[in-house]
Structure formats: structure tokens, C-alpha cells
Amino acid sequence: MQVPFLNLQPQHQALRTEVLAALAATYDATRFCLGADVENFEKTFSTTFGYARTLGMNSGTSPLHIASLCGGFGPGDEIITTPFTFASSCWGISYVGAKPVFVDIEPDTWCISPAAIARAITPKTKGIVVVHIFGQPARMDEIMTIARQHNLFVVEDCAQAVGAQYKGASVGGIGDCGTFSFYPTKNLGACGEGGAFVSRHAAVMDRAQLLRVHGSPKRYTHTAVGFNFRMDGFQGAILNIKLKHLAAWTARRRAIAARYLSGIKRPDVQLPIIPAYGESVWHQFTLLHPQRDTLRAHLEKWGVGTEIIYPGPMHLQPCYAELGYQPGRLPVAEHASARCVSLPMFPELTDAQVEHVITSLNAF
Ligand SMILES: Cc1ncc(COP(=O)(O)O)c(C=O)c1O
Numbered sequence: 001m002q003v004p005f006l007n008l009q010p011q012h013q014a015l016r017t018e019v020l021a022a023l024a025a026t027y028d029a030t031r032f033c034l035g036a037d038v039e040n041f042e043k044t045f046s047t048t049f050g051y052a053r054t055l056g057m058n059s060g061t062s063p064l065h066i067a068s069l070c071g072g073f074g075p076g077d078e079i080i081t082t083p084f085t086f087a088s089s090c091w092g093i094s095y096v097g098a099k100p101v102f103v104d105i106e107p108d109t110w111c112i113s114p115a116a117i118a119r120a121i122t123p124k125t126k127g128i129v130v131v132h133i134f135g136q137p138a139r140m141d142e143i144m145t146i147a148r149q150h151n152l153f154v155v156e157d158c159a160q161a162v163g164a165q166y167k168g169a170s171v172g173g174i175g176d177c178g179t180f181s182f183y184p185t186k187n188l189g190a191c192g193e194g195g196a197f198v199s200r201h202a203a204v205m206d207r208a209q210l211l212r213v214h215g216s217p218k219r220y221t222h223t224a225v226g227f228n229f230r231m232d233g234f235q236g237a238i239l240n241i242k243l244k245h246l247a248a249w250t251a252r253r254r255a256i257a258a259r260y261l262s263g264i265k266r267p268d269v270q271l272p273i274i275p276a277y278g279e280s281v282w283h284q285f286t287l288l289h290p291q292r293d294t295l296r297a298h299l300e301k302w303g304v305g306t307e308i309i310y311p312g313p314m315h316l317q318p319c320y321a322e323l324g325y326q327p328g329r330l331p332v333a334e335h336a337s338a339r340c341v342s343l344p345m346f347p348e349l350t351d352a353q354v355e356h357v358i359t360s361l362n363a364f
Contacts, residue, residue, distance in 0.1 A: 003344050003353045005305030008184060010348040015241060022237040031233040038236030044243055049163065049170040051198040053205050055212055056231030060159040060181020063197035064092030066211050066229065067177050070204045071153030073098040077126035082112040083313035084333040085131040089157045090314055093129060102315035104330045108273045114142035127153040132161035132171050135187065135283035140166045140174045155179065160283035162188045163250050167277050172198045182239060187283055188246050190235040252347035253282040256354050260285055260343065263358035284309055288339035295364055296341060302360035306341050313337045
């Protein structure tokens with residue numbers, strides 16, 4: 001049996017007729033940049049997850065850039081973040097000339113460690129970029145307590161965690177702002193690029209809205225140096241359709257994760273956990289194994305696709321060499337990077353495929 005790591009075909013074939021009809025309507029109405037489809041999506045996204053407002057954007061990286069500007073980050077500021085993430089989480093910090101300060105992660109959730117944040121604070125610390133990695137919510141209460149004590153601006157990178165809740169609250173609405181990616185492989189994927197920005201502060205939303213479109217509160221008046229970070233109309237129309245299915249897709253991801261957790265029986269595997277404060281939306285199902293390359297080769301022989309997400313922690317990436325981190329500095333993140341393997345995880349996996357992944361793993 002073949003179990004691909006990811007297959008976007010079944011979801012897009014199932015929605016094909018509905019999506020193409022919506023695209024035709026957007027096309028005929030020439031609603032190409034922002035417009036009614038994007039506004040509808042923003043409203044539904046807000047009501048679904050309990051945000052006051054949402055701003056649709058052109059990627060998950062753009063709202064991270066905007067977040068840094070809204071937080072007032074700039075040269076000379078230190079922003080504490082996690083090394084165990086996709087690079088983009090750090091770009092927003094670097095784009096504005098601030099310095100990323102990488103701290104270690106928790107050994108079980110693989111999210112940023114609140115204790116490590118507390119130890120890294122200096123008079124220059126201005127903010128924290130939290131990443132809910134693989135869809136797992138980070139320990140927000142502890143992080144917000146530290147942030148309040150030191151007057152720090154907290155960005156939640158929810159690119160992988162759309163719909164995840166921390167103690168019943170949607171991630172993205174707990175910190176000072178939240179950012180989302182709708183890259184096609186994400187839990188809520190556009191057919192192209194897309195992202196969103198949310199904040200519980202009206203003033204932050206106003207600033208983000210201004211920066212999204214050329215710093216322009218009215219046509220040809222520019223009160224700030226802004227960007228073109230607009231979401232396009234086609235993506236808004238597609239995301240409107242897909243958002244209706246997200247709860248069911250998340251439930252299916254959770255059922256698959258539950259089966260992996262109960263079915264995989266190997267003492268040499270470290271499985272992900274479900275913390276008491278809230279369950280992951282399982283963007284990835286990632287485990288740690290000391291011989292992950294041999295394990296991957298074995299799974300490949302059994303027809304099971306896997307990926308290494310992420311093989312190199314950010315503090316050791318060449319682009320941040322000037323920061324001077326050496327191997328061994330952040331041992332938990334380095335341990336996870338050296339051992340992580342992600343299994344197939346998408347809602348359209350069949351029960352038989354899930355069982356095949358488990359059988360293959362247990363036979364290693
Ligand atoms: C954690 C994280 N942050 C940010 C991004 C950036 O999103 P995008 O690729 O839409 O710019 C991604 C996804 O690629 C991500 O996984």
C-alpha cells in the first residue's frame with residue numbers, strides 16, 4: 001500500500017465544482033484584489049474563531065512583518081523566539097532590523113519554553129514571537145505573565161495552528177497579535193498564497209490595515225510607508241468555501257492522531273503529547289527517533305512517505321551566523337531537529353492507510 005506524505009488532490013477534486021463556480025463569479029465581477037470575497041472570508045474567519053476583526057493578506061510572512069512594525073520593533077531591540085520553526089517566523093524580526101534572540105523549546109510540546117524566555121530577558125527585550133509549532137498551542141499563560149511583567153509585545157505565529165485553542169481561547173487572540181498562513185499545504189490552504197493578521201487591540205488592527213495597502217487611509221494619501229500585502233479575490237473566494245469544512249478536517253486530523261498515538265508501540269519513539277490546556281490541530285504528526293534516517297528508509301520501503309520538519313534549527317542557519325550561536329547552545333531544539341520525523345497527516349487519509357503507517361512503524 002502507498003501512503004503519500006501529503007496529497008492535495010482528493011480535497012481539491014472534491015471541491016472542484018464549487019470552487020470553480022466561485023472563481024467564475026469572482027472573475028465575472030472582476031473582484032481581483034481584496035473586495036467582497038475577501039471581506040466575507042475575513043468576517044467568517046473572525047466569527048468562527050472569536051476574533052474582533054481579521055485582515056486577509058498575501059502570505060503568512062507578510063503579517064509577521066506587519067506584526068513587528070505594530071510592536072514597534074526596530075534596530076537595537078531584542079525579540080525572543082524559538083529556533084524550532086519555519087524560517088519565516090524570524091523574518092519579521094529581521095525585516096525591521098531587530099535582533100532575534102533564540103531560546104530553547106520544551107522537550108514535550110516542542111514549543112518555546114517560558115522558563116527559557118524568562119532567562120533571556122534583558123533591558124533591550126521588546127517582544128516575543130511565539131510559534132504554535134505543528135498546530136500545538138504553546139504555554140500562553142506563562143508567556144503572557146512574563147510579557148506583562150516586562151511590557152513585551154507578543155506575536156503568535158499561528159501559521160500551522162488555525163483553529164487551535166489554548167484553554168478554550170483561539171490562538172492568535174491571546175497575545176497582542178496573531179498571524180496565519182494559508183499556503184496550500186496548511187490546514188486551511190488557499191490555491192496559491194494567502195495569510196491573515198488578527199489582534200485584540202483596535203489600534204493595532206487599524207495600523208495593520210493601513211500598512212497592508214500602501215499606508216494609505218484614502219486614495220493617494222499616504223500617512224505611512226506601507227506595503228502591498230493585499231489578499232487576492234480568488235483566494236478569498238476559495239478560502240470562504242474551504243473554511244466551511246475546516247472543523248470536520250480538524251476533527252479527522254485529531255482522529256488520525258489519536259489512532260497514531262494509541263497504535264504506535266515502540267519504546268524507541270518519542271511521540272507528541274496532548275497537553276492538558278488544549279489539543280493540537282495536528283498540522284504535522286511528528287515524532288522523534290534516534291535513527292531517523294534508517295527509520296525513514298524502512299518506511300519508504302513499506303510505501304510510507306515521511307518528511308523531516310525541520311532538519312536545521314534557526315539559530316544554526318547560515319543567515320544568522322553573525323549572531324554567533326554554536327552547536328550545543330540550545331540542546332532541546334537541536335535534539336528535536338536531529339531526530340524529528342513527520343508522518344503522513346491530512347484529513348483525506350483512509351483508515352487503512354493510517355493502519356498501514358502504524359503497522360510499518362511497529363515492524364521497524
Ligand atoms: C511557522 C510558520 N510561520 C510562517 C510561515 C510563512 O507562511 P507563508 O509561507 O504563507 O509566507 C509558515 C509557512 O510556511 C510557517 O510554517
